[in-house]
Amino acid sequence: MQGEILFLCVTVFTAGFSIAFGVVFPALGQGRACAQALESIARQPEATGPISRTLFVGLAMLESLAIYVLVVSLILLFANPLFRYVFK
Amino acid sequence: MEELFNPQVFFYFLGLPVTKTVVSTWIVMAFLVILSWFITRRMNPVPTRLQNIVELFVEAIINLIEGMSPGNGRKFLPLVGSLALFIGTASIAHLVPGLKAPTSDFNTAFALALVVFFAVPFYGIAMRGVRGYFREYVSPSPILLPFHIISEITRTFSLALRLFGNILGEEIIIGIFFLLSPLFVPIPMMLFSVFTGVIQAYIFTILTVVYISAAVEVHEG
Numbered sequence: 478m479q480g481e482i483l484f485l486c487v488t489v490f491t492a493g494f495s496i497a498f499g500v501v502f503p504a505l506g507q508g509r510a511c512a513q514a515l516e517s518i519a520r521q522p523e524a525t526g527p528i529s530r531t532l533f534v535g536l537a538m539l540e541s542l543a544i545y546v547l548v549v550s551l552i553l554l555f556a557n558p559l560f561r562y563v564f565k
Numbered sequence: 566m567e568e569l570f571n572p573q574v575f576f577y578f579l580g581l582p583v584t585k586t587v588v589s590t591w592i593v594m595a596f597l598v599i600l601s602w603f604i605t606r607r608m609n610p611v612p613t614r615l616q617n618i619v620e621l622f623v624e625a626i627i628n629l630i631e632g633m634s635p636g637n638g639r640k641f642l643p644l645v646g647s648l649a650l651f652i653g654t655a656s657i658a659h660l661v662p663g664l665k666a667p668t669s670d671f672n673t674a675f676a677l678a679l680v681v682f683f684a685v686p687f688y689g690i691a692m693r694g695v696r697g698y699f700r701e702y703v704s705p706s707p708i709l710l711p712f713h714i715i716s717e718i719t720r721t722f723s724l725a726l727r728l729f730g731n732i733l734g735e736e737i738i739i740g741i742f743f744l745l746s747p748l749f750v751p752i753p754m755m756l757f758s759v760f761t762g763v764i765q766a767y768i769f770t771i772l773t774v775v776y777i778s779a780a781v782e783v784h785e786g
Contacts, residue, residue, distance in 0.1 A: 526632075527632075530632070530771065533767065533768060533771060534768075534771060534772065534775060537727060537768040537771075537772060538723075540727060540731070541723045541726065541727040541730075544726055544727050544730030544731060544734075545726065545730075547730050547734055548726055548729075548730050551733075
């Protein structure tokens with residue numbers, strides 16, 4: 478029983494920890510991208526259309542990194558393939 | 566919460582399980598088809614209110630495509646417009662009681678990404694010829710061939726995972742709010758999920774346009 482509980486603890490901890498750490502860096506990147514885009518729009522308001530379109534594509538790319546982390550931690554919590562071996 | 570992760574089988578059709586996702590997809594499809602039929606039943610040169618909204622949408626999609634690949638707006642409109650309309654509707658379908666957003670199932674999201682995966686070489690070969698399209702894979706040097714192929718595959722996965730993760734994440738958050746307090750509290754989150762769903766549809770559409778217009782673009786040299 479001891480081993481199973483340790484397994485559960487490590488799984489839950491890893492899922493929470495990976496969300497916490499995996500979201501920090503995409504968030505920093507998105508913040509930088511937004512700040513730069515705002516600055517460019519403020520400097521050149523007539524280029525709002527192309528800038529915001531490129532910004533959306535870039536944000537989507539950064540967003541997908543955070544989404545990978547979310548998917549991994551969801552798999553760890555709800556569809557962990559290793560559960561079968563630990564809980565016979 | 567369990568129903569978010571385990572497929573709920575409604576009934577069996579010829580031995581194939583028909584899940585809640587499939588039924589929700591049918592309802593979304595029926596809604597879109599009936600709405601389109603109703604609006605285009607009597608088209609007027611002077612548009613009525615509903616026709617005006619749809620014309621606005623079609624024009625926005627054409628402008629989006631024209632901005633990236635000039636002259637091809639009408640050509641890509643059927644694919645891009647249907648993707649945008651379907652994903653936009655499907656992503657907010659979970660606001661209807663009893664329905665599940667079809668795009669929060671990985672199978673739906675991956676199927677939509679596969680459509681894009683096959684549409685890119687289709688339009689590329691149709692507009693530049695087989696040689697012209699596949700030359701892109703070995704340019705500027707054949708060493709890059711594996712990287713081009715890997716990028717085709719990974720971007721399909723990232724399209725699917727992005728849509729799936731965002732919509733499922735939103736559904737989970739609404740589910741947790743419902744567990745905490747079912748009355749009124751989830752409403753702001755549900756409103757926010759409309760925003761997320763439409764943004765995700767926009768991003769999927771714009772990335773599709775980017776990929777296709779990169780494939781049909783003719784490079785010199």
